[in-house]
Every structure is written in structure tokens, then in C-alpha cells.
Amino acid sequence: MSAATTRSRTARTPAPDRLCAEAVDLARAAAEEAAAPGVVGEHVAVVSEGDRVVTHYFESKEPGYRGWRWAVTVARASRAKNVTLDETVLLPGSDALLAPEWVPWSERLRPGDMGPGDLLPTEAEDPRLEPGWTGEDEPLPNSAVSDVSQELAALADAEDAELTTLPATNRGSITSVAEELGTRRARVLSRYGLGLAADRWDEEFGARTPMAQAAPASCVTCAFLVPMAGSLRQAFGVCANEFAPADGRVVSLSYGCGGHSEAAVMPKPPKPAPHALDTMRVDTYALRPADDSGSVPAQPDGSTEDLGHS
Ligand code: SF4
Numbered sequence: 001m002s003a004a005t006t007r008s009r010t011a012r013t014p015a016p017d018r019l020c021a022e023a024v025d026l027a028r029a030a031a032e033e034a035a036a037p038g039v040v041g042e043h044v045a046v047v048s049e050g051d052r053v054v055t056h057y058f059e060s061k062e063p064g065y066r067g068w069r070w071a072v073t074v075a076r077a078s079r080a081k082n083v084t085l086d087e088t089v090l091l092p093g094s095d096a097l098l099a100p101e102w103v104p105w106s107e108r109l110r111p112g113d114m115g116p117g118d119l120l121p122t123e124a125e126d127p128r129l130e131p132g133w134t135g136e137d138e139p140l141p142n143s144a145v146s147d148v149s150q151e152l153a154a155l156a157d158a159e160d161a162e163l164t165t166l167p168a169t170n171r172g173s174i175t176s177v178a179e180e181l182g183t184r185r186a187r188v189l190s191r192y193g194l195g196l197a198a199d200r201w202d203e204e205f206g207a208r209t210p211m212a213q214a215a216p217a218s219c220v221t222c223a224f225l226v227p228m229a230g231s232l233r234q235a236f237g238v239c240a241n242e243f244a245p246a247d248g249r250v251v252s253l254s255y256g257c258g259g260h261s262e263a264a265v266m267p268k269p270p271k272p273a274p275h276a277l278d279t280m281r282v283d284t285y286a287l288r289p290a291d292d293s294g295s296v297p298a299q300p301d302g303s304t305e306d307l308g309h310s
Contacts, residue, residue, distance in 0.1 A: 013048055020054035020074050021046050023083040027056035027072035034088045036062070040070055052076040053086070060090060067096030128193030132185040194232065201236060205246045207254035215256030216263040223261035225251070 024043055031040045041059030049055055058070040073086035092098055106123075114120055122129065189197070206212065219225045224241035227233055228250070235253055239246040244259040258264075289295050 014051055016046055016048040016054045017052040017076060019081065020052060020076050020083050023054075023074050024056060026083060026085065027074055028058065030072045030085050030088045031058050031070040035060070035070060035090075044069065049073060052078065065090065065097070067093045069093050128190055128196060129187040130190040132188040198232065198235065201250045202252050205239075205249055205251040205255045207252060209255065211245060211257050212252075212255045215258060215260060217260045218254050218256040219251050219260075220253040221260070221262065222256070224259065225253075 024046075028040060028043065039061045041061045043056060043058055045057040047055045047057070053073065053075045055071050055073045058072070060068040060070055062068070068090055069092075070088065071091045072088045074083050075086045076083045109120075202208075207218075212218070219237060219239065222239075222241075224239055224244065225237040226240050227237050236250050237253060239249055239251045241247055241257075241259045241261075244257050246255065246257065
């Protein structure tokens with residue numbers, strides 16, 4: 001490791017050795033040998049690293065290394081006049097342009113970064129996961145737990161023989177219970193993993209979103225909500241309303257939107273009342289009023305106007 005990079009700031013730094021401090025040409029030649037031609041600039045400093053050990057600093061003129069400096073460390077043996085090269089490195093100065101701090105890929109990964117064919121490995125000690133039930137820890141045949149399992153299996157065989165396709169040896173066993181609960185996998189979500197998922201889902205489709213705040217009612221009373229299995233069903237479900245913004249997504253029970261099944265039920269069109277027949281009698285109406293009704297004007301010749309014919 002470079003003496004320049006590991007130099008400890010002790011209370012007393014010895015003055016630079018005179019012969020080493022004068023070996024600027026040796027240091028420059030070493031820097032130019034390591035760098036590309038023409039990129040070693042002015043000699044800017046000489047720093048004592050210890051007894052007869054000195055580092056010379058040269059400006060870097062590389063465009064991509066603004067503020068960096070070539071550090072060439074030279075040394076001399078005790079009572080020797082010959083100064084020799086120790087090492088040459090490029091080091092950042094106080095105003096150097098530096099790359100952002102390196103972040104492991106697992107922390108750089110963002111939702112949506114995965115594409116078709118990509119593999120996303122999980123760590124063996126991933127805190128989001130914990131061991132599931134694989135059946136490897138099945139109790140020994142003569143253990144107390146096994147006895148209970150066999151009794152339950154026999155009972156299930158007798159009562160439920162035609163209602164299930166599971167192998168008879170599995171029914172009523174710890175394995176079948178694990179299958180029922182969805183834990184018969186090498187690893188299952190830990191409480192930490194469940195909490196992370198719940199936080200994420202609640203942030204996107206939870207009670208604090210503008211959509212939920214303006215909703216007429218929440219998902220818990222909506223017919224479009226499909227319940228989930230497992231412990232998360234207490235707080236989440238899946239929206240199955242194709243017109244809702246959360247269709248096919250996990251929503252908090254306290255989320256809601258204007259597509260709520262009961263928010264605005266369309267009224268049925270009113271039915272016309274059935275015809276009511278209250279009589280079967282035929283009413284007869286005269287085509288013209290009677291002469292003595294008073295509504296027929298008298299004619300000069302004593303006859304009346306024929307109102308029934310044009
Ligand atoms: S339609 Fe709206 S209220 Fe109903 S489940 Fe989907 S998001 Fe919730």
C-alpha cells in the first residue's frame with residue numbers, strides 16, 4: 001500500500017530528507033512512465049512520510065481526473081546517497097472529481113429493473129425469508145407427534161376418502177397441514193418480509209392515497225374485492241374491477257375508489273303500469289247533437305244544418 005495513502009498524522013512528522021526532496025526529476029520520470037505522455041503537470045508539493053521517505057506530488061492534466069495528483073514516493077537507505085523509487089500512484093486531491101460511492105448491485109436494484117430471462121438470486125440469510133416446512137423434519141415413526149398424525153390420517157381416510165385427491169398417507173399429517181397453510185416450501189416469507197410487502201402495497205394502494213381519500217367507500221365493503229390467503233388477508237385483498245385503477249393489484253382494505261360496487265348503483269328504468277280494464281261495455285256516442293239540445297242553430301227555413309256529413 002502506498003506510503004502516501006497510509007501516512008499517519010503523528011504529532012511529529014520529520015522534516016523531508018534533503019536528498020529525497022531534491023529527487024524531483026527522478027519522481028517526475030517515474031510519474032511520466034506510469035501516466036500517458038504529457039499528462040504530468042507541475043510539481044506541487046513534497047511531503048515527508050518518515051525517515052528518508054518522501055512523496056512528490058505532480059498535477060494531473062488528464063481531463064477525466066480534474067483535481068487528482070500523481071504521487072511518487074522515493075526513499076533512501078541509511079547512510080546511502082542513492083535515492084530509489086518506492087511507488088507511483090494517482091491520488092485524489094481535496095477538490096478532485098470523484099465517482100459516487102460504490103453501491104452493491106443488490107442495493108442498486110429497483111422495482112421494474114428485471115427483464116425477461118433475468119435471474120434475481122436471494123441471499124442464504126435474506127431477512128425477508130425464513131425456513132418453511134419441507135418434510136425433512138418429519139417426526140420419527142414411533143414419536144408422539146407421529147402417533148397423533150397417524151390417528152388423524154386414519155380418521156381422514158375413513159371420513160373423507162372420496163373428497164380429496166391427496167395420497168392417503170398425507171392426509172391429517174403435519175405435511176398436509178403445512179400444504180394447507182402454504183408453508184410447504186424450502187423458505188417462506190418472514191415477518192420482516194411480510195412487513196416490507198405490506199408497507200409497499202399500502203403506500204401505493206392504501207388509505208393515505210388521494211384516490212382513497214376521495215373514494216365514496218372503502219374496498220372492504222366492495223364486491224370487486226377478492227380476499228387473499230394467509231395472514232395478509234386481514235389487511236389486503238385483490239381488486240377485480242377492470243375499470244378501477246387497481247385492477248389486478250393488491251389493495252389495502254382501507255383503500256377505495258369511485259368504482260366501488262355500491263357507490264353509485266344505477267336505478268332501474270321505471271316499468272309502465274299494466275293496463276286496467278274496468279269495463280267491457282260499449283259506449284255509444286251520437287254523431288250530431290239532438291235538435292233540442294240547444295247547441296244546433298235554427299235555420300231560417302226551419303230545417304237544421306247537417307253536422308254529420310261534410
Ligand atoms: S373497485 Fe375500487 S373500491 Fe372496489 S375493490 Fe377495486 S379499488 Fe377497491
